[in-house]
Amino acid sequence: MKKCFLLAAIHFLLAFMSAPDAHAQSPAGDPSKGSSTISGMVLDSTAAKGIEFASVALFKLDNNQAVDGTTADETGKFSIVKVAPGDYKLLISFIGYKDKVIDRIHVEKGKDVALGNIGLASSVQNLQEVTVTGERSLVEEKVDRLVFNAEKDITSKGGDASDLLRKVPMLSVDLDGNVSLRGSANIRVLINNKPSTIIAANVADALKQIPADMIKSVEVITSPSAKYDAEGSGGIINIITKKNNLQGLTLNIDSGVGNRGTNLGLNGSYRKGKMGFTLGGFGRAFYNKAESVLDQTTYSGSNAFLTHQQSNAKDRGLFGQYSLGWDYDLGKNQALSAGLRYGTRNFIQKQNLAISQYENNALTEISDRKVNRKDLSGTVDFNIDYIRTFKPQQEWSISTLYSRTGLTNNFNTDLLNESGSVSSRLKNENKNHNQEVTIQTDYQTPLGKNQLIEFGAKGIFRTVDSDFQYLMAGEDGAFVFNPRQPSGALNYNQNVAAGYASYTLTTSNKYTIKAGTRYEYTGISADLGSEGKINIPDYGNLVPSINVSKSLSSSTTLKAAYNRRIQRPGIQQLNPNVNLSNPQSISTGNPALSPELTDNFELALSTNIKKTYLNVSAFARQTNNSITQVRMAIDTLQGAIVTTFENIGTQKAYGFNIFSNVYLTPKWTLNGSLDILHTYLEGQAVNAEGTSEMMSNSGFNYGGRLMSQISLQHGWGLQAFGFYRGKEIQLQGTRTGFYMYSLGFKKDLPNKKGSIGFGAENFLTKGVKFTSNLNSAQFTQTGSTQLYNRNFKITFNYAIGKMSFDAPKKKTKSVNNTDVMGGDGK
Structure with a gap:
């Protein structure tokens, strides 16, 4: 049964990869909207090269309502088709660059609008090396989680992940390294959204294998959505390690x-x-x-x-x-x-x-x-x-x-x-x-x-x-x-x-x-x-969430x-x-x-x-x-x-x-x-x-x-x-x-x-x-x-x-097994 399932998945993957590329530049539009096209090219303002996968959103100018959007191709080109007559603005954004707004774009019936080259300024400053100029908040609040940004921690140098987790809101770590979330030790710990059998065997010992100064952030997911495995009665802790693009x-x-x-x-x-x-x-x-x-x-x-x-x-x-x-x-x-x-x-x-x-x-x-x-x-x-x-x-x-x-x-x-x-x-x-x-x-x-x-x-x-x-x-x-x-x-x-x-x-x-x-x-x-x-x-088990x-x-x-x-x-x-x-x-x-x-x-x-x-x-x-x-x-x-x-x-x-x-x-x-x-x-x-x-x-x-x-x-x-x-x-x-x-x-x-x-x-x-x-x-x-x-x-x-x-590429997702107990089960 397992072998058949894996073979079927592999065949499905190969068939999907060999299919023609989807139209990456614009979702299918409503023909009643109009017949005009807004196009342009998103460039790095300093390197003069296209920014792949830059996000482009189109808004009505009078009520600021989003009406369409797309992403740039590998050269930075984009186009939004079937645009109705009216006044619009574009919001262009991408990770590592400052957002840019192009205001007062007037579209006439049957006429296309070519915006030409649009330069995005990098949100980093090039001195003798790349240095981030912004200051990230220590704690960020998201829809279903709290994110603790650990990069600025000084005392964690030379320590391990359990030393760092003691500083994260809502978490407690005992002297043996066992982690609890709001008093519950029945939690799941992921590393870069990935599980591991060593985590399932013993959370405390697994955390000792991760150097604290290699951790970028810690996500505390107190109310996981249906997308996550149903395991972990206390919640999920996702440790994100430092990467670069x-x-x-x-x-x-x-x-x-x-x-x-x-x-x-x-x-x-x-x-x-x-x-x-x-x-x-x-x-x-x-x-x-x-x-x-x-x-x-x-x-x-x-x-x-x-x-x-x-x-x-x-x-x-x-x-x-x-x-x-x-x-x-x-x-x-x-x-x-x-x-x-x-x-x-x-x-x-x-x-x-x-x-x-x-x-x-x-x-x-x-x-x-x-x-x-x-x-x-x-x-x-x-x-x-x-x-x-x-x-x-x-x-x-x-x-x-x-x-x-x-x-x-x-x-x-x-x-x-x-x-x-x-x-x-x-x-x-x-x-x-x-x-x-x-x-x-x-x-x-x-x-x-x-x-x-x-x-x-x-x-x-x-x-x-x-x-x-x-x-x-x-x-x-x-x-x-x-x-x-x-x-x-x-x-x-x-x-x-x-x-x-x-x-x-x-x-x-x-x-x-x-x-x-x-x-x-x-x-x-x-x-x-x-x-x-x-x-x-x-x-x-049927496990709902809201x-x-x-x-x-x-x-x-x-x-x-x-x-x-x-x-x-x-x-x-x-x-x-x-x-x-x-x-x-x-x-x-x-x-x-x-x-x-x-x-x-x-x-x-x-x-x-x-x-x-x-x-x-x-x-x-x-x-x-x-x-x-x-x-x-x-x-x-x-x-x-x-x-x-x-x-x-x-x-x-x-x-x-x-x-x-x-x-x-x-x-x-x-x-x-x-x-x-x-x-x-x-x-x-x-x-x-x-x-x-x-x-x-x-x-x-x-x-x-x-x-x-x-x-x-x-x-x-x-x-x-x-x-x-x-x-x-x-x-x-x-x-x-x-x-x-x-x-x-x-x-x-x-x-x-x-x-x-x-x-x-x-x-x-x-x-x-x-x-x-x-x-x-x-x-x-x-x-x-x-x-x-x-x-x-x-x-x-x-x-x-x-x-x-350089522009970071679209990253693949990874398996998240969050379904067995680790630690001492207290």
């Missing part, structure tokens, strides 16, 4: 050295005519240490079993990302692109663990362990994308993606005797693979002058497998199979077929309405190897939105491997998890008051069948607690967010946000008798961030940042909040060919400490962790090569 050859070197991390990046690009190449490589090494204390008590009848644990750990990690991109303009209205990316993650932790066990306050056992943990992965993504443009806003695209991730999660445990020598050894091997093959097609076309319709289809063919076993050291020291410990496999196949339709209407009284619906059918087959099949039924915005004035917009989202479990939640590295704190996945369904409501107001931008939003959501971490005690191992994932029941949340950006002076900005969230969770938990009973928990969470940046003379810049996240509400307790702060400055090199900078994080304290308090009828657990993340770093980057500005 310049002609020539460039090479950029980025590096940083610090006491907690070191990075080196090399990125190059080459463009000549219709073809362009990009090549990138980035590596980051980090090192940290942590100390933790954990006390947990389990109850069995009248007996209480206490476990006290102390540990110190040293973490080392090496993350890398390497990419090769290619794009080619097939013609004036067609483009083809391809990309290959490889990401690697190597995380190694060495931990010393001391465990003391008590029964009714009497010491029963003391053990010391050395645990070596390895989390290794390699991800390959390959995509081919094609787009064909017929006229402004009318286009068809087809996108394909192959993505495969290999994961290895192993640990070795050495049990020490009283003398400190090794008495026994245990090893867990857990290999996973996550593979996706995706094909999708999208079409959009305008209906009249103020309407747009979009529709498309998508197929995702996903395979996940896990193979795990425990080994023990034999008499000769070699590891052999351990029949007394759990072993097994998971084979999980998921096929998703989806279709959507979306309609956008803009009214004369400044309302914009975008409504649509999406249907997704999911078929699942799963088994546990020799243990047999898992009965997981297929399911279909976004309404109203321009109250030229600077104020009011928005309201509703959407329904689903959240499928990811590999971390499904993997049945039992982690026994700490025998008193065991973790495992649940391959029988079902998806959760969430209804989201949002109301937002954004406005500009003189030099201040303000955004206020309120939201509410309800999730049924919520996927949540749960903990329970087990009688077979006294004092131990098992952590797994369950569909607990209901989760409700409501709150609001306030964000503001103020230009204190043209060179000094101050921005900050405040988040307030109330969460209510209700679900089944195991009581002291070992049976399930209903339990609930609720509470408020507060958070905020503050950032200030000053641009000084002679290329100097200074930035300060502070972040706080309050306690997190969980079904069985709470986890306390934490704070982070940083200070950095940079100095641009002559001609802005590069910069050198210095940054410091948490420099007034030795690090961050946070605690957790969990309880049920079966157990109580308190823990605290001290991270020594005080960091000082020096950064350096330098650009080699000379570029000339």
Whole structure:
């Protein structure tokens, strides 16, 4: 079935590409309009060369009503046909150029109007290199998303994407790098509108592979339209990396050295005519240490079993990302692109663990362990994308993606005797693979002058497998199979077929309405190897969405939105491997998890008051069948607690967010946000008798961030940042909040060919400490962790090569898989 579908799509693509070019210069006109033609040629005013795909709009002069439009061909020529007699004006625009208006165009019946050459002035200034003269707003408000422009961030140099996301309105990032949007961790993260299996496997680790200073912007999509996959109950985060549309050859070197991390990046690009190449490589090494204390008590009848644990750990990690991109303009209205990316993650932790066990306050056992943990992965993504443009806003695209991730999660445990020598050894091997093959097609076309319709289809063919076993050291020291410990496999196949339709209407009284619906059918087959099949039924979901915005004035917009989202479990939640590295704190996945369904409501107001931008939003959501971490005690191992994932029941949340950006002076900005969230969770938990009973928990969470940046003379810049996240509400307790702060400055090199900078994080304290308090009828657990993340770093980057500005080509679209859960699923 999959093969037939792919072959049919390829034949369709070839047939469409070989069809005659559509008339790119003007949409079909109404014969009753008139018989005149308005024509001209759009040129770069400095290079005297045509600007391909420049947009040309025709307006009535008396009422400013749009009556027609077109795009220029590859030489810059355009023509608008069947124009009725009257007085008009033309608006000509293109990315990288200043808009130009040609006023008072008089058209007489039966007579054509030739405007000749029309020069557009570049919106960039050519000094010794290309430099953008305008100042982009830190935050931009769009119909269905908020855009955070990250290019001006100083302290992110040498950091990764998780460091940057802490500064984005409505987002929270914990110390492990797990991201939540308005309190929900069930979100989807895209990179340049593209998914990846490594994102699906672990969002936190994937973000460590992306250097912060290569991020151009972050889009927070709180109310995704029907065009997006239905997955991600909290919303979608789209990370846009820096690209260029310049002609020539460039090479950029980025590096940083610090006491907690070191990075080196090399990125190059080459463009000549219709073809362009990009090549990138980035590596980051980090090192940290942590100390933790954990006390947990389990109850069995009248007996209480206490476990006290102390540990110190040293973490080392090496993350890398390497990419090769290619794009080619097939013609004036067609483009083809391809990309290959490889990401690697190597995380190694060495931990010393001391465990003391008590029964009714009497010491029963003391053990010391050395645990070596390895989390290794390699991800390959390959995509081919094609787009064909017929006229402004009318286009068809087809996108394909192959993505495969290999994961290895192993640990070795050495049990020490009283003398400190090794008495026994245990090893867990857990290999996973996550593979996706995706094909999708999208079409959009305008209906009249103020309407747009979009529709498309998508197929995702996903395979996940896990193979795990425990080994023990034999008499000769070699590891052999351990029949007394759990072993097994998971084979999980998921096929998703989806279709959507979306309609956008803009009214004369400044309302914009975008409504649509999406249907997704999911078929699942799963088994546990020799243990047999898992009965997981297929399911279909209809997910509607509607976004309404109203321009109250030229600077104020009011928005309201509703959407329904689903959240499928990811590999971390499904993997049945039992982690026994700490025998008193065991973790495992649940391959029988079902998806959760969430209804989201949002109301937002954004406005500009003189030099201040303000955004206020309120939201509410309800999730049924919520996927949540749960903990329970087990009688077979006294004092131990098992952590797994369950569909607990209901989760409700409501709150609001306030964000503001103020230009204190043209060179000094101050921005900050405040988040307030109330969460209510209700679900089944195991009581002291070992049976399930209903339990609930609720509470408020507060958070905020503050950032200030000053641009000084002679290329100097200074930035300060502070972040706080309050306690997190969980079904069985709470986890306390934490704070982070940083200070950095940079100095641009002559001609802005590069910069050198210095940054410091948490420099007034030795690090961050946070605690957790969990309880049920079966157990109580308190823990605290001290991270020594005080960091000082020096950064350096330098650009080699000379570029000339040229018109950017029409870019192809790419596949967006946003339909599985990553991270810890909290």
